[in-house]
Amino acid sequence: MVDEMKALEHNGTWDLVPLPPDKKPVGCRWIYTVKVGPTGKIDRLKARLVAKGYTQVYGQDYCDTFSPVAKTSSVRIFLAMAAIRHWPLYQLDIKNAFLHGDLEEEIYMEQPPGFVAQGESGLVCKLRRSLYGLKQSPRAWFGKFSQVVQKFGLKRCEADHSVFYGHYSPDKCVSLMVYVDDIVITGNDITRINQLKNHLFNHFQTKDLGRLKYFLGIEVAQSKEGVIISQRKYALDILEETGLTNCKPIDNPMDPNQKLMTDQGEPFSDPERYRRLVGKLIYLTITRPDLSYPVGVVSQFMQNPHVDHWNAVLRILRYIKGSPGQGLLYENKGNTRIEGYCDADWAGSPIDRRSTTGYCVLLGGNLVSWKSKKQNVVARSSAEAEYRSMTLTTCELVWIKQLLQELKFCENEQMKLYCDNQAALHISSNPVFHERTKHIEIDCHFIREKLLSKELVTEFVNSNEQLGDMLTKSLRGPRIQFICSKLGAYDLYAPA
Structure with a gap:
């Protein structure tokens, strides 16, 4: 608590002033947290002063609150890029990040409990900087961080505003990703990377954590062969919590x-x-594509779960017990092609007969994005269900290509989309109009534009080689293992 107060005072977070007659102060309280490392060992004890933001009034105490965070797909793309190019990954942590944001609104807060200034108990804190708990704090912090990073010379990606990059010569680059106060840096310009670190040290109280090992609950291991990510500790914690x-x-x-x-x-x-x-299992799917479909199914019963639904969750945990160290291996396979596999389980839901879309996207043969999602409407045919799946996958492919082109990571190569439904492939390649397609929304047909511009090419894949199969339906164990091996998903702690 003393360290936190010193940080607040050093940062000039507030001034003690009398409360204006027309203002109401926001309350505050202390929050205590035990921070643990990837091995489960206690790293440090943390105390944080948090404002009671729920008492703020919109339009008076705050306006805009949105602040971007990196997509999980962006995180995996970032790691895959480093593995393919054999770049090192470094991690920084900004201490008291939200205290650096500049406030635009006039906000008054009660003095911290246990630290009321002697002889000044009638005064309140007029905030000069943002504080944890305030609704606008994330936005204020990200705005400040973006300003500092861009001052160094990095540019912000339009495809993902949490990713910054700099190219100082044709073959030298630096890339940075920020998730609230956790920062990952990679690239092949070591001199610029060290200069960037020093630049951040000069503007924020920053801790250099060295090589990336633990990020957002993801365990990261770097070697000459590539980058390995998993959530083994998180999976074991879930098993322990449920007995x-x-x-x-x-x-x-x-x-x-x-x-x-x-x-x-x-x-x-x-x-x-x-x-x-179920919420914890959803977070586990960041590195476990094999869990996306079953977790998506049980998450549909959050409002009113029954015993059978609970037993289905316990079955998922028994599956996790067999491979708690399952994760993804990213390595250089000699190319940077962007490929997607899409599939659909037509009318697979017994509740409303809606279909399930499943897709996975690979960058240079490394799995970087996937999704298992029930479609918004009932498909009248398997061709329609597959066509909608192709459209959703194309959206993801286009976004990934935009991100990589901004980072100047890959050439302007043609993307490839694999589908196991000949009728859907025919519809996407030809402007046909008949009973199967006349009711499909116009925006679904934008895939034809991508095919005509040669930006994307489609190809038929046999159902036995369809890697998206695991994301649309329940499968037997051997089939799951086959698809996981093709996707580079292995139990990294299993005996050889």
Whole structure:
């Protein structure tokens, strides 16, 4: 608490002033956190002064609050780029990041509990800087950070505003990614990287964490062969919390013969526990594409879970028990092509008969993006379901190409999209108009523009080689293992 107060005073966060008659002060409180490292060992104890932002009034105490954070796909793309080019990855941590933001509004806050200035108990804090808890603090901090980084000479990506880059010669570059106060830097210009670090040291209280090892709960291992990411500690923590550390593992996360319904069986006695556990499983899918479909299914029953839904969640945990160290390997495979696989399970939902879209995108043979999502409308044919899946995948392919072209990472190569439905491929390549297509929204047809411009090419893939199959339906264990091996997803801690 003393260290936090010193940081607040050093930063000039507030001035003690009498409260104006027409103003109401915002309250504050202390929050205590135990910070742990990737091994589970306690790293440090942390105290933070937090404003009670829920008492702020819109239009008076704050206006805009939006602040961008890096997409998880951007994080994986960043790591894959470093692996392909054999670039080192460095990590920095900004201490008391939100205290650096400049406030535009006039805000008054009560003095911190336990640190009321002697003889000045009637005064309040007029905030000069942003503070944790204020609704506009994330926006104020990101604006300040962007200003400092761009002053160094880096440019902000339009495809993802949390990514910054600089090219100082045809073969020298530096890239930076920020997620709130965690920063990752990579590139092949070591001199510029060190200059960038010093630039940040001069503007913020920054801790150099060295080579990237632990980021957003993701364990990162760098070697000459490539970059490995996993969430083993996080997975083991979930198993320990639910008491399934010693459970019997199984080889698939969901029974292919089971169809979960809305009002199936008895209501579950602790819905809050169900929601909390499913939320943690959603976060685990950052490095586990094999969990995306089953977790997506059980997340549809958050509002009113039943016992059968809870048992389905426990089955997912038993699957995780068999491979808690499952993760992704990024390596240089000799190319930087962007390829996508899309699939759809037509009318697969027994509740509303909507189809499920599944896609995965590879950069140079490395899996960087995937999704398993129920479609918004009921498809009248399997061709329509697959065509909608192709459209969603094309959107992701175009965005990834925009990001990589801004970073000048790859050549203007033609992207390739694989689909296992001949009818959908025919619709995408020809402006046909018949009973199967006349009701499909116009925006779905933009895939034809990408094909005509030669930016994208489609190709048929046999269903046995369809890597998106795992993201649309429940599969048997051997089939899951086959697809995972093709995607570069391995249990990194399994005995050789």
